[in-house]
Amino acid sequence: MPVGLPEFVENPENRCPVLLLLDTSGSMAGEPIQELNRGIAAFKEDVLKDTKASLSVEVAIITFGPVRLIQDFATIDHFTPPRLEASGRTPIGEAIDCALDRLEARKKTYKANGIQYYRPWIFLITDGAPTDTCWPLAAQRVREDEAKRRLCFFAVGVEHADMKILAQIAPPERPPIKLGGLDFRSLFVWLSTSMKRVSSEKIGVAVALPPVGWGQITT
Template identity: 30%
Template sequence: MKLLFDFNSEEIQREAENPMARIPVVIIADTSSSMNGEKINTLNKEVEKFFYEINKNSRNEILKYSLDLAVLGFKYDTQSRETYPTIVNNFNIMEYQNVPKFNAFGHTPLGATVNAAIDMLEKRKEMYKLGGIQYYQPMLVIISDGDPTDNIVNASKRAMELSLNRKLSVYPVIVGNDGNLDNLQKFTPNKISKRIRTEDLPQVFKWLVSSVKKVSESSIDFDISISITKDWKDIING
């Protein structure tokens, strides 16, 4: 299934009119059937709080125009009975984003979804360069609750290589007691994959707000990922 995220000259011009350096972030939300109930309800609630914190809190005013967010989930095709990655929110600054609403159904094509996220990030960086837009190191946050139902070899290799070259920071969490944490660990060279309880999901989004705020206040040439990763280790207790 091909995801469409091409851009045109008008979009590049519009984006270039925003003088803020961008912080590209992709959130992958597991919306498989195993997330149904408390997990998906909590995720929806915390994502809504995250959007409110960015857009309504005057302390984070700069983030409305610098945080460039995309959200991916899964979509179940009733005809083929397959589950595919889907773009829930395409890249845009938070000023123009709508709060996503997740429904849980289908399987967990995490490999395909990570590949789609990386493709989107590469395309977005191309747009930044064409528009002369400065940007910080991209971040990928993976929130899942079980094992991938597809092959993750290619996706994990791409994510690992980008991370090692300091072109991407990946932060994976697994919600609940199911699933093998080692699968998520394959997406990052840092030993930071965490197993958390459903009630710990607020910590993930509090950390994300704090992290993008730190990035926005740092020099474009300064690698702040070490500090953010330390915060992740300290805050997310699994």
Template identity: 30%
Template sequence: MVLDVLPCYLVCDVSFSMSDHIDEVNAGMREFRGVVHADRHATAQIRLCVVVFAESPLVVRPLLPALDPAEEITPREESGSDFGSAFTLVRTIIERDVNRLKTQRVQVRRPLLFFVSDGRATDPAWPAALARLTATTLCPEMVAFGLGAVDQRALGRIGSSRVFLGGDGVRLGIALASSVARTALRPEHV
């Protein structure tokens, strides 16, 4: 039996404007891990990578089984939210990860990118980096989750598949779990 793997990328804004919401992000990640733990099939299938960004992006967790514990995300004392550099880094990471998974003889599902931010980018050229990411053959399913005083227009451009808003009472862990379940049910492979 060939293992079916769903690569998921949680991309989280940790700039100063998000500092009041990082505890909610960490709680959501723990809740998501609990959901994965409860489903044996999901435990084997789902891989999670975590990228944080403010003025620059950083991989804080490489693509590993989602059940593996993740380090707590911490805010940065940086006022910038460079969406473009985050999208550029994630594009490179997805390409590398999918190629590595294919060498392991597994079926790789279309990746899921779960973008967490208030949507207030400080780099005006970010739409071009988003377009390069979504124009690839490995274009991920794009979901946005807004926290705080959100720019809904920007999040709507990013979350082309779906947009959740924490202000509407939606919990991050549940939104991530439902997005993963929705993507996992589709028969798309790369």
């Protein structure tokens, strides 16, 4: 008889974790936060179209500021898109540290339950610049983990985001991307398509990602 957490006994598929690290500071109020909410809903809708991906892709959401884990890792069929609201500052460094710690904890849970997993993705989306001072150390953690192939880190700038700072956070081989307008829907459909491609392959196999048609890569 299988032993482990019920979620893994019922669904022993390899997991494909993605952590959304979302800026919900006051500057995101109005249309930006509305479009972000619509984009997250589109992500769930699109992943659910793929039976294998819906069993493999796990999503967690951390918002800032303040930094909050508002959705712990869950497969798409158990994920209810939240209704995000905008307020507060932009503690990007603290948020990244929280995301990296949560990801490590989740990987330990996978291992303890005999679940294999694809390289996790962290998707940072912000329209500003850090209001905390710990972001350089957090950026160093990101680059070290990326170099050791522990994760794939993506940084996306919205509207007036400080792309120069995002370039210091993002790994050199994956520079930040400036979102075209507020086209969050295209971004999240791209993310869904990418997750479906990854989860359809064996773990460790390099996957060609779709073109980034929703933004401009900045260097």
